[in-house]
Amino acid sequence: MLQNTILLDVLNHKPVSRPPIWIMRQAGRILPEYRAIRGSLSGFKELVQTPSLAAEVTVQPVDRLGVDAAIIFSDILVIPECMGLDYNLVEKVGPIFPKTIESEADIDKLGFGESAASSLEYVFDALSHTKKALDNRVPLIGFSGAPWTLMCYMIEGKGSKTFSKAKAMLYKEPQLSHKLLSKLTDTIIAYLKLKVAAGADVLQIFDSWAGVLNKELYNEFCIPYLQRILKELDDIVPTILFSKGAYFALSDLNKCGSTALGVDWTLSMKHVRQAIGDYKILQGNMDPCVLYGSKESIALQVKKVIADVGKNHIFNLGHGVYPDTPLENVMHFVDSVKSNTYE
Amino acid sequence: MLQNTILLDVLNHKPVSRPPIWIMRQAGRILPEYRAIRGSLSGFKELVQTPSLAAEVTVQPVDRLGVDAAIIFSDILVIPECMGLDYNLVEKVGPIFPKTIESEADIDKLGFGESAASSLEYVFDALSHTKKALDNRVPLIGFSGAPWTLMCYMIEGKGSKTFSKAKAMLYKEPQLSHKLLSKLTDTIIAYLKLKVAAGADVLQIFDSWAGVLNKELYNEFCIPYLQRILKELDDIVPTILFSKGAYFALSDLNKCGSTALGVDWTLSMKHVRQAIGDYKILQGNMDPCVLYGSKESIALQVKKVIADVGKNHIFNLGHGVYPDTPLENVMHFVDSVKSNTYE
Numbered sequence: 173m174l175q176n177t178i179l180l181d182v183l184n185h186k187p188v189s190r191p192p193i194w195i196m197r198q199a200g201r202i203l204p205e206y207r208a209i210r211g212s213l214s215g216f217k218e219l220v221q222t223p224s225l226a227a228e229v230t231v232q233p234v235d236r237l238g239v240d241a242a243i244i245f246s247d248i249l250v251i252p253e254c255m256g257l258d259y260n261l262v263e264k265v266g267p268i269f270p271k272t273i274e275s276e277a278d279i280d281k282l283g284f285g286e287s288a289a290s291s292l293e294y295v296f297d298a299l300s301h302t303k304k305a306l307d308n309r310v311p312l313i314g315f316s317g318a319p320w321t322l323m324c325y326m327i328e329g330k331g332s333k334t335f336s337k338a339k340a341m342l343y344k345e346p347q348l349s350h351k352l353l354s355k356l357t358d359t360i361i362a363y364l365k366l367k368v369a370a371g372a373d374v375l376q377i378f379d380s381w382a383g384v385l386n387k388e389l390y391n392e393f394c395i396p397y398l399q400r401i402l403k404e405l406d407d408i409v410p411t412i413l414f415s416k417g418a419y420f421a422l423s424d425l426n427k428c429g430s431t432a433l434g435v436d437w438t439l440s441m442k443h444v445r446q447a448i449g450d451y452k453i454l455q456g457n458m459d460p461c462v463l464y465g466s467k468e469s470i471a472l473q474v475k476k477v478i479a480d481v482g483k484n485h486i487f488n489l490g491h492g493v494y495p496d497t498p499l500e501n502v503m504h505f506v507d508s509v510k511s512n513t514y515e
Numbered sequence: 516m517l518q519n520t521i522l523l524d525v526l527n528h529k530p531v532s533r534p535p536i537w538i539m540r541q542a543g544r545i546l547p548e549y550r551a552i553r554g555s556l557s558g559f560k561e562l563v564q565t566p567s568l569a570a571e572v573t574v575q576p577v578d579r580l581g582v583d584a585a586i587i588f589s590d591i592l593v594i595p596e597c598m599g600l601d602y603n604l605v606e607k608v609g610p611i612f613p614k615t616i617e618s619e620a621d622i623d624k625l626g627f628g629e630s631a632a633s634s635l636e637y638v639f640d641a642l643s644h645t646k647k648a649l650d651n652r653v654p655l656i657g658f659s660g661a662p663w664t665l666m667c668y669m670i671e672g673k674g675s676k677t678f679s680k681a682k683a684m685l686y687k688e689p690q691l692s693h694k695l696l697s698k699l700t701d702t703i704i705a706y707l708k709l710k711v712a713a714g715a716d717v718l719q720i721f722d723s724w725a726g727v728l729n730k731e732l733y734n735e736f737c738i739p740y741l742q743r744i745l746k747e748l749d750d751i752v753p754t755i756l757f758s759k760g761a762y763f764a765l766s767d768l769n770k771c772g773s774t775a776l777g778v779d780w781t782l783s784m785k786h787v788r789q790a791i792g793d794y795k796i797l798q799g800n801m802d803p804c805v806l807y808g809s810k811e812s813i814a815l816q817v818k819k820v821i822a823d824v825g826k827n828h829i830f831n832l833g834h835g836v837y838p839d840t841p842l843e844n845v846m847h848f849v850d851s852v853k854s855n856t857y858e
Contacts, residue, residue, distance in 0.1 A: 333676065336837045340807035386781045386802065419762055420781055438729045438763055459729065464683035494679045 174373075176310045179241045182453060182486055183374065183410035183431050191478065191485045192240040193509040194313070195502070196414075197492030198233035199245045202502055205232050216261040220247050221294045227301035234310055237506045241311050241374070244299055244367075248317030248378060251359055252326050254292050255282040259325070272329040276348055284355040289363035299370035314372030316364055318379035318415070319356040319397040326352070335384045342393055349393060357397045361404045368409050375405060376412040376434070383417015390421040395428060402429035412455055416491065422447055437490025441480035454481055457490035458505075463497045467504050474508040483514060517716075519653045522584045525796060525829055526717065526753035526774050534821065534828045535583040536852040537656070538845070540835035541576035542588045545845055548575050559604040563590050564637045570644035577653055580849045584653050584717070587642055587710075591660030591721060594702055595669050597634050598625040602668070615672040619691055627698040632706035642713035657715030659707055661722035661758070662699040662740040669695070678727045685736055692736060700740040704747045711752050718748060719755040719777070726760015733764045738771060745772035755798055759834065765790055780833025784823035797824055800833035801848075806840045810847050817851040826857060 174180070179192040200206055206229050210219060219225055230245045249259045249267055260268045273279060282288075302312055325331075327338040342349050364375050377398065382390065398413065405411050406429060414434025415425055422444065425433055432453035435444055441457055462473045478485070487509045493502060517523070521535040543549055549572050553562060562568055573588045592602045592610055603611045616622060625631075645655055668674075670681040685692050707718050720741065725733065741756065748754050749772060757777025758768055765787065768776055775796035778787055784800060805816045821828070830852045836845060 334803075334834070334837065336804055336807075336839075339802070339804035343804055343808035343812065383781065387783055389802075417781075420783070438726065438760075440730055440763070459682070459732075460677075461679055461682035461686055464679075465686035469686065491677070494677065496679075 174308050174311060176240055179311050179486065180373065180410070182484065185453075185484070188514070190510060190513050191487040193487040193506055194239045194241040194243065195233070195237070195489055195493050195506075196243075197495075198237060198239055199229045199243065200493070201495035202493055202497050202499055203229075203232050203236055204499070205229075205236070215263075216247075219245070220250070223294055223297035223301045226294075226298035227305050230298070230302045230312075231305045234306065237503060238510070239310070239506060241313050242302060242306055243313040243315065243376070244295070244302060244372070246295055246298065246315070248315070248322065248380070249325060250292050250295060251289075251317060251322050251356065251363060254288045254363075255284055255355070255359055256288075257282070257326055266331040267325060269325060269329040273326045273352065276351070279348060279352050279355065282352075282355055283359075285358040286362040286366075288359050289366055292363065292366075295363075296366055296370035299367060299372060303371035311373035312371055313374045313376055313412075314364065314367035314370075315376040315378060316360045316367075318377050318382075318394065319353045319360065319401075320385070320394045321379050321381045322356050322360075323349070323352055324381045324384075335381055338381075339384060339389075342389060346392075353393060353397050357400050361401055364401070364405060365408070368405075372409065374410050374412065376414060377401065377430070379413070379415035379418065381417075382415035382421070385418070387420040387424075390415075390418060391424060395421070395424050398425075398428050398430075412486070414455065426452055432486060434488070435490060439490075441477055445481060450482060451484065453484045453486065455486040455488050457481075457488070460489045460491050460494050460497070463489075463493065463501045463505055465501075467501070470501060470505050471508045474505065474512060478512050517651050517654060519583055522654055522829065523716065523753070525827065528796075528827070531857070533853060533856050534830040536830040536849055537582045537584040537586060538576070538580070538832055538836050538849075539586075540838075541580060541582055542572045542586065543836070544838035545836055545840050545842055546572075546575050546579055547842070548572075548579070558606075559590075562588070563593070566637055566640035566644045569637075569641035570648050573641070573645045573655075574648045577649065580846060581853070582653070582849060584656050585645060585649055586656040586658060586719070587638075587645060587715070589638055589641065589658070591658070591665065591723070592668060593635050593638055594632075594660060594665050594699065594706060597631045597706075598627055598698070598702055599631075600625070600669055609674040610668060612668060612672040616669045616695065619694070622691060622695050622698065625695075625698055626702075628701040629705035629709075631702050632709055635706065635709075638706075639709055639713035642710060642715060646714035654716035655714055656717045656719055656755075657707065657710035657713075658719040658721060659703045659710075661720050661725075661737065662696045662703065662744075663728070663737045664722050664724045665699050665703075666692070666695055667724045667727075678724055681724075682727060682732075685732060689735075696736060696740050700743050704744055707744070707748060708751070711748075715752065717753050717755065719757060720744065720773070722756075722758035722761065724760075725758035725764070728761070730763040730767075733761060734767060738764070738767050741768075741771050741773075755829070757798065769795060775829060777831070778833060782833075784820055788824060793825060794827065796827045796829065798829040798831050800824075800831070803832045803834050803837050803840070806832075806836065806844045806848055808844075810844070813844060813848050814851045817848065817855060821855050
């Protein structure tokens with residue numbers, strides 16, 4: 173039986189004494205023990221593809237920071253990879269796809285669904301390894317990129333500030349875009365179900381590039397696919413949907429079917445509560461840059477977020493923790509959240 | 516006397532038969548005649564610093580596209596430069612500052628105000644050259660980066676997705692941040708007044724990195740400085756304030772004192788009108804990626820923006836035009852806007 177159930181309790185609307193906390197990118201460069209393992213390897217991908225090591229870095233923040241959940245160390249780009257579009261991760265540059273999607277023929281060639289997803293054995297092995305190593309201390313979160321965010325990389329071939337090539341496809345080839353998004357959706361559904369089979373207790377969907385769109389585009393090219401994914405997972409495990417920058421789609425996201433909604437740091441939790449009410453579980457949303465400030469200001473900002481959001485809340489940052497954040501500040505952040513007891 | 520007064524008429528709340536149009540980054544890579552000049556030079560900075568050439572590329576889109584205004588070809592980073600912080604523009608990388616601001620001593624060393632701004636003679640010469648070349652055909656827009664956006668580069672030393680170093684300074688050293696922002700503000704005011712003296716008919720302020728902040732930070736570190744700048748310019752020329760990504764500050768920006776407000780493509784003009792009323796002049800906000808689509812869809816989106824925003828409107832994109840946009844689509848876009856007559 174799970175020892176720390178506070179995250180699952182909140183997700184099941186059971187009473188809790190404080191908000192649970194985990195941190196996006198908690199397994200990563202902020203931890204010296206992560207940097208030691210990473211430094212011994214040829215690259216980021218070797219870490220992602222070696223289940224025992226992926227499991228080790230997944231557990232590290234549970235030991236070091238005392239967070240209430242582990243999130244499997246992996247990458248959202250394993251989905252394009254299993255569909256036939258390989259990627260490299262280049263230090264200080266980011267992901268690079270040697271081949272990108274340029275035509276309908278390219279989309280037709282992509283594998284998809286369970287046959288594609290099931291080839292990612294190293295991910296599922298990493299989850300099994302992690303479950304053993306966690307030994308029921310905290311729940312394990314599995315995740316996937318959202319269809320639109322994955323499409324961004326598959327069209328663009330690399331990171332971008334605007335993702336204008338991917339957006340151009342939405343305007344120029346809406347039917348082709350839907351075909352690609354649909355294949356991605358089928359693959360994501362199969363992938364997330366396999367993650368649950370391998371031990372994931374909770375699933376998070378990251379729509380990291382939602383913010384380059386607008387309400388109209390989001391409603392046409394994102395919401396229907398997110399709904400399909402969330403419906404398929406509805407009775408299986410609780411889900412968290414995090415669409416970064418999608419302030420314009422807040423009410424649509426709220427009705428998408430996820431158990432919880434992630435909120436980035438640009439939104440005020442007070443405003444979100446006014447817009448969507450008190451019942452929905454919200455995750456977030458402290459500005460990661462608060463962690464560069466003093467311990468006093470970190471504790472104050474923690475209290476502010478809690479006051480703004482009220483209950484039904486999973487504490488997190490509004491973005492992944494930045495790699496150069498001082499570790500002692502991160503530790504102080506987690507302790508501050510855990511010391512805030514609801515009245 | 517100015518021949519095409521439609522932009523100034525809208526800014527003065529005089530009746531017009533259609534929205535005026537200009538395009539952010541209209542002088543640039545979309546034009547073959549720009550690429551020809553740019554290709555003959557050692558770098559972007561040589562173009563910025565050679566008044567006759569800067570004037571030539573400023574006028575090109577007036578000739579080619581028939582836009583209702585010219586905007587002086589320059590760079591927002593001339594302000595840090597005149598304060599003592601030089602920059603390079605590296606092809607496909609962006610701006611690089613060999614030296615950045617790291618301490619109070621670094622801030623104290625910066626020049627500021629009129630003595631700093633007046634050293635930018637090549638900018639003012641470019642404006643005078645342009646005025647002559649335009650020969651009163653259309654008005655000339657001058658511009659500056661906003662204090663926060665310029666601070667971003669001066670702290671970070673280069674572009675960034677998060678500007679986490681600059682944001683860290685807001686949290687760690689709020690007093691120092693205010694000191695820097697205040698010096699920037701004094702310099703921007705002097706610089707914009709000198710631009711008007713050199714011939715600018717309208718001024719635009721770009722807060723390009725507003726979107727990495729939130730309402731609280733924006734109210735503390737941006738709004739007061741924008742107000743100071745806009746108050747100083749109030750009786751001189753009309754002003755346009757464009758804070759990209761600052762959806763959270765819409766009502767604060769509306770009260771900042773600018774004649775017009777730029778709107779990025781993530782906001783719906785209908786929503787903005789609901790929030791701030793019909794009187795304020797709005798500029799924008801078509802998604803630049805629409806210009807990758809078909810001519811029919813461009814014309815449709817133009818009509819949609821006009822229907823959403825109503826009168827008191829300057830047509831523009833919601834972001835700078837992307838360099839790989841097909842020129843014929845840009846031309847079709849301008850023609851579409853100009854063919855839409857108000858009832």
